[in-house]
Amino acid sequence: MSDAPASAGPDRQPIWSRPERGTRGPTPAHSRDAIVVAAIALADAEGLAAVSMRAVAGALGTGAGSLYRYLSSRDDLLDLMTDRAVGELRPYPQVDGGWLDTMVLLGRRQLALFGAHPWLLDVIHRPSGVGPESLAWFDNCIRILEPVRCPAAAKFEAIAMMTGVVSLFARRETAAGAFSLSGVDLTAYPHLVAAFGQPSGPAPRADLVERTLRGLLTGLLLPGSTEAG
Amino acid sequence: MSDAPASAGPDRQPIWSRPERGTRGPTPAHSRDAIVVAAIALADAEGLAAVSMRAVAGALGTGAGSLYRYLSSRDDLLDLMTDRAVGELRPYPQVDGGWLDTMVLLGRRQLALFGAHPWLLDVIHRPSGVGPESLAWFDNCIRILEPVRCPAAAKFEAIAMMTGVVSLFARRETAAGAFSLSGVDLTAYPHLVAAFGQPSGPAPRADLVERTLRGLLTGLLLPGSTEAG
């Protein structure tokens, strides 16, 4: 009856507040962090689908079942991977040039993070435990937004929406949405065909991310700053 | 050698341009559409994870393998489900009150669609074949944006970004992101704690979606309409 891996019981505690190991027994051959590092390396190289318990365990030279001495589920592993990746957003910048510039800078950092770890796009939208690094990032955003006079709820909204919009841009860069129109009867979509036929015009402005984020943040945080069309 | 289900070969043709059945053989017991309808019903009721080939087949009173007479893969099924759901956006509105109002209206329709079929949020971000209904929706957006004088690429960007932002709002309504902070050392996040302690202020404005979409579309489509903070 003394035999219970880390997943004992109905998983009442989140992974963050569960001790990595007890006081007795042999020193473990691996560690939570080593597992997470191996999993991130796998995800970076071959995508999130390649992060199977067997593959991660194989990278560490052990069997899949052994991982459950350190984690209680694959979801736990994904949570840990996410939080560790978010930690790469450190160090957080000073608030030199006003809160808006600083927030846009943070958005750019997020975009770069998504570029470095594309699997984050497949992971962030899933309901999961918020780890300490994510909390620290949130905390830092709130700090930057301190001079803004608006309800805290609005700030949370704005931060979440910024992250979301950045993820949209990141997905666009990753996917390069090339839909194949082979074998489709194009005559049913006249406006689409006309738009494709039209000269491409000037290249899309490079500061699209910046402009979008500025507009979004000011629109969400400063009252009465919405312009009509 | 004459035995080959719909998935014969390396799947060179997308599902949209593959005939549902040949000219010989017994009349099929089911149809692509019936399968898709059953799958959507399952997804609406119990989420996308409940849409397994066995479950869909079971709802139709057959076995999992039988579905491969009509589809070549589960991804095909997801594509068909998506396109059918997008078809519910019809009929498309007239352009009565200007392109901006009409586009915002389309955004609201999308939001309602995400509410009716939450599984769409798990499906749209995946690279997939663009079906005829999705193309029709795109075509309609381009039609609405006809009076806007800007490159076609910018219109594509704006439409995609609108869909993305709407999906962010839809996800917020679905998830109701309640992260549990139990067992977390809050003293490490002083600004976060302070923000939580602050009175909640006035309720968040109900027209947040509308304001965000207006700001986004004008910012992306009308040059020089970005304001600074």
Place this chain on the structure above:
DNA sequence: AACAACTGCGAACGACGTTTGCAGTTTACA
């Protein structure tokens, strides 16, 4: 009549996440 193209279906394959049982190791406490 013969053959090819189709149909449904049940069994099987490989991969997945996870559980279990067991043998061995270390610590806590009598």
Place this chain on the structure above:
DNA sequence: TGTAAACTGCAAACGTCGTTCGCAGTTGTT
């Protein structure tokens, strides 16, 4: 110091998944 509890690694197994395969039966063409 001895013993029991807590821990370790590991291989095997379980159930589910998407998908493939083989076979028997049905339909259309020639």
